[in-house]
Amino acid sequence: MTREKFINEVTTLTKFIQTFCDDKHGDLSRQESEILLDFKGENGVTSAKFCLCDECKITLFYALARLSECPHEIKPRCRKCPNPCYEKEMYKKMAKIMVHSGVKLGLSKLKKSLLGYLKR
Numbered sequence: 001m002t003r004e005k006f007i008n009e010v011t012t013l014t015k016f017i018q019t020f021c022d023d024k025h026g027d028l029s030r031q032e033s034e035i036l037l038d039f040k041g042e043n044g045v046t047s048a049k050f051c052l053c054d055e056c057k058i059t060l061f062y063a064l065a066r067l068s069e070c071p072h073e074i075k076p077r078c079r080k081c082p083n084p085c086y087e088k089e090m091y092k093k094m095a096k097i098m099v100h101s102g103v104k105l106g107l108s109k110l111k112k113s114l115l116g117y118l119k120r
């Protein structure tokens, strides 16, 4: 995995989990935080900013740890990975988050481009 790809993946992952937590856990106590991430021995390559409940924070940290240890030079989609590194329970949890946020972010992008189109 390249440095750029890693930074990209971190951004996407954080955004997806944040969207999910905003929708599902907005009423739980949440704290804003920011963490610095290392990549291949380089310190502070990128950072992740989030405001998550405890459960989602654990999921995010888990996913980030797996990501930085991904052995594939060209990272496959986790769903198609020949040797998935997620434990089953975490995988299920992430799949739920990805579906929820994927639909939501996909739709809002569509809506935005539709609005842009209508304004012309």
Ligand SMILES: [Zn+2]
Pocket: 020, 021, 022, 024, 025, 052, 053, 054, 055, 056, 057
């Ligand atoms: Zn949450």
